[in-house]
Amino acid sequence: MKRSGFMKFKMPSAYSILIAIIIVVAILTYVVPAGEYDLNEEEAPIPGTYESVDSTPQGPAAVMMAPIQGFYDAKDVALFILVIGGFLGVVMKTGAIDAGIAKVVETFKGRENWMIIILMALFAVGGSTYGMAEETIAFYPLIIPVFIAAGYDAVTAVSVILLGAGLGVLGSTVNPFATGIASGFAEVALGRGIGIRLLILVAGEIIGILYTIRYAKKVKEDPSKSLVANMREENKEHFLGKQDTDSFPELNGKRILILVLFALTFVVMIYGVLPLEDFGVEAIPTLWWWFPELTALFLVASIIIGVIHAIGDDEFGEEEFVGSFVNGARDLLGVALIVGVSRGITVVMNAGNITATVLHAGETTLSQAGRIPFIVLTYLFYIPLSFLIPSTSGLATVSMPIMAPLGDFANVSRGLVITAYQSASGIVNLVTPTSAVVMGGLAIARVPYGTWIKYVWKLLVLVFIMTIAALVIGLYF
Template sequence: MKFKMPTAYTILVAIIIVVAILTWIVPAGEYELGENDAPVPGTYEQLPEEETTPQGAFDVMMAPIRGFYDAIDVALFVLVIGGFLGVVMKTGAIDAGIAKVVETFKGRESWMIIILMALFSLGGSTYGMAEETIAFYPLIIPVFIAAGYDAVTGVSVILLGAGVGVLGSTVNPFATGIASGFADVALGKGILIRLIMLVAGLILAILYTTRYAKKVKDDPSKSLVADMGESNKEYFLGKKDEGEFPELTGKRLFILVLFALTFATMIYGVLPLEDFGVEAIPTLWWWFPELTALFLVAAIIIGFIHAFGEDDFGEEEFIDSFVTGAKDLLGVALIVGVSRGITVVMNAGNITSTVLHAGETTLSQAGRIPFIILTYLFYIPLSFLIPSTSGLATVSMPIMAPLGDFANVARSLVITAYQSASGIVNLVTPTSAVVMGGLAIGRVPYGKWLKYVWKFLVIIFIMTILALILGLYINI
């Protein structure tokens, strides 16, 4: 019997079981907590046996449920995004827009890859664009499939584009900002090496994606999802020839404008302008509840506009379109909850602090170059266990940043090592709802994604280490 890669659900549940087993093996411990519940360096203590809480079968069963409760804001956002897209798709505006984009870039489709990846990386570097990208997959993947590429190309444009942006975060408040606060350094400290990493990472990602895309377009059988080619075309585009796409009427164009404005509003709502010193424009500090409401209201407005002049689109048809769209992303919402269950088990078993303590005792005695490389290597498995950049910064930076003082390494470079490790891991980790959700929407099996991206990970890994060594001699 030929081996078949398990589904995302099976992989995540298996990881939960493994982590639960580790809570019986790895000693439980805790740090004293200081400001903002951050661990205080040098205060780790192993818990006495009577205070340990190893996780059993019941805890494993409850982990996905508790994870879903913890991630309900993200899950609801995904469902409402699905409903919003269901309504927009019903208007025919997306199909008409796809046809127009393909027509405009006929013979120049590679420019779409360059422009979109640059935009996504800018969002990742400046405000940590990650979960927000989930909304773009159903919009962008059909464009690339219609242009003769495949779903892997579309996923690569979004996931690698935003991913290298987060890896090279410059002023990202959820990674660089939080970490800088706990490390007690200015947000802009170390920005030059991060800009170098951002530009280098983006160039590598664009070259990697365009090379694969060209190979697929020249020979569709070279696609990693060639066996799903016709199925994906039908799923994302419907059974339409290029000439059968709906006409881009004035009303459909207006709906597309509203569609774009909705996403622009989303970006403005989460952009922390105040942290960037911008006071002329108010910072909204929106997050998932406000974003969910934004897409819900936008769906209703677009539904009303489409209803004008349409005899076959009323209140019942609007609800059906919305519910059908939400149903299409139900699997994505479930993955979000299950993936969060891993962190639930780790925290409940009190082994997160023990993992941090291992880093504290190992790294503090190393020299400059070994220290920064070991710090990066240490953060890779830690990022796998704690995929949230802000969460990882909160629990680790108060411990890790001061260790750099002993090795004569700038704290800002420790931050760069942390966010680089988190960035590379979050391109592939099954504990990330962004990765698993994006692959689920794009209908790209996890095993196929690993086969596609592993060479890029090696390239980025080497580039990051070289950049970190260079950062030892750049203090800007």
């Protein structure tokens, strides 16, 4: 008997979850008392000023308009996301990133320990700066055969790629899709808290590299210790005929220049958003850039890189540049839409005047707690929430308008609240089965999901403890 489609459970998409939350929040505006806070010059709520106001329930019309109004409210963030997508689309079209990684693999073939360190570091930089995730899928067919031929296994290769980039995202410094969006909705400079994020990035990658090298060494010394030892011969036959470095572009002078400009763009971005005045630095001017300036930066960088790639390449003209930019933007259209839809939740809460009431409940609770319990509980709160809303941008948009002001009441900086959010989201996205990056990489490597969990769970514990320690340290800096 064929099972009815209605009998099968499938996790709904992020859009459906967010629309459902909008409806629930609208219903709550009929139940939760309305209230307001007095605001300071920075538009932050002033503790102790909460007052009840007349209820303003939000009906079906408000629910339907919420995603639209949310998109209007978040238009600067959405446009930034689309331009970042176009920038990445142009860079990927040049083949510079693929050529760079392939050159590292070729250069360090036979010295795989060093290759583990260098590749994980490179993937970490990509994850920390621009949220490198889906882009890693292309490297599995290149890297897996190299490690298997060297006497390692497919789990080692997955660890290098998935943990390298994933721990980089967990320790995002200026990742526009995690740190950037969260900073926007928390209404703080992107550079706030970058020191602790850098600490988490470096500590996380050191843990990941040592963990991977320890396992790789064990497998090479005794192949029976491999978690996929039963597939050893099968994997050799499957992968060793598939290493094809010729399919990756050559790392020529032009592509090296593009990689330099690619890196320089993020260096300029970091300088533009760092609040140097707050650190007492006066010799170098603080630019106070925000989404409009950052959007312009990546648009100009896209054009410069496109022009350089077009030199000596008759097939890459104005039409191809525009096509690459538009295709890259199209790849991130879903992210931009999620930001708009999720912002609709805040629109309904604010229109129903229940945001202040939720904050007041948090303020009352936090008056009994200290700074350490608050930041630890914030991190723990975001872990299950990251399973529910796997989109980092959607999660930031939904939660930051509430969680960031709660940090004010607990005397915890908004930058540290952002760090707790992105760290929790990052650790979940190393293992969540709803991630196409995790499941796609494991499928290419022929590593069962249960085997990956068996391999990575100890590392998750270490990273969990390290992150909590870093967050507590961040309270005092």
